[in-house]
Amino acid sequence: MREAAEDKYTKDGTTDLRGNPAVKKDTGNWRACPYILANECCERLAYYGMSTNLVNYMKERLNQGNTTASNNVTNWSGTCYIMPLLGAFLADAYLGRYWTIASFMMVYISGLTLLTMTASVKGLKPSCDHDVCDPTNSQTAVVFVALYLIALGTGGIKPCVSSFGADQFDESDESEKKRKSSFFNWFYFSINIGALVASSVLVWIQDNVGWGWGFGIPAVVMAIAVASFFVGTALYRHQKPGGSPLTRIAQVVVASFRKSGSEGCLLTNLYCMRFQRKEICDTR
Incomplete structure (x- = not known):
């Protein structure tokens, strides 16, 4: 019964127009x-x-x-x-x-x-x-x-x-x-x-x-x-908006301009953020 209920809906995250599972x-x-x-x-x-x-x-x-x-x-x-x-x-x-x-x-x-x-x-x-x-x-x-x-x-x-x-x-x-x-x-x-x-x-x-x-x-x-x-x-089935790649590209470009005058990452620091959520030096 549980498998039948799961097969009732799509598994790719699509919904109907009201936002319910398709x-x-x-x-x-x-x-x-x-x-x-x-x-x-x-x-x-x-x-x-x-x-x-x-x-x-x-x-x-x-x-x-x-x-x-x-x-x-x-x-x-x-x-x-x-x-x-x-x-x-x-x-x-x-x-x-x-x-x-x-x-x-x-x-x-x-x-x-x-x-x-x-x-x-x-x-x-x-x-x-x-x-x-x-x-x-x-x-x-x-x-x-x-x-x-x-x-x-x-x-x-x-x-x-x-x-x-x-x-x-x-x-x-x-x-x-x-x-x-x-x-x-x-x-x-x-x-x-x-x-x-x-x-x-x-x-x-x-x-x-x-x-x-x-x-x-x-x-x-x-x-x-x-x-x-x-x-x-x-x-129709609908995929919910998940964000645009253009937004991420724009964020990278803006961040690059903001960091353009700052001192670059030290080679010795590239491993220092291994256990943090973000693993890129000096992104904050």
């Missing part, structure tokens, strides 16, 4: 993963759908030269890949992966909605005459606000989704451990499906139907991603 038969495993995979597929479709043709949008609607548009998109893309540092830090140190994903998805969809409005709503949409557009400074600024909200959103969730999927499998259970590798295969498959549809169908829509539809569809798809993620909430 029940194996009710949470995680492949029953939770379809919602995570659908979220990832839709999010990647939304991201590549709005970004693949972004240089052309800036040239056509913001009346920017090729060099300026390319630089702006490069800077924005770089921001998208720097922001995961923030998302990873918040997830590891404070919020946990679930709440980090949930929070940044709201920022993400806000940016996509605003970007869609800049391409379709009068007043936010630049006035064009014979395919020559004349955007105001305010209209251009709104576009960049939308883009950097998207950068913050996609960067915030990027380091968390695959790890959150891995959390659904108990490493101490051999059968679940084997299924985890299969999850990653499906995870990357879902990314590529989203990217394929975005770089083919959505680019064609932007070029031949209009930018309002071309940005509106990614916004709707991202809304589906958000819904998919939240629908699976009751099934």
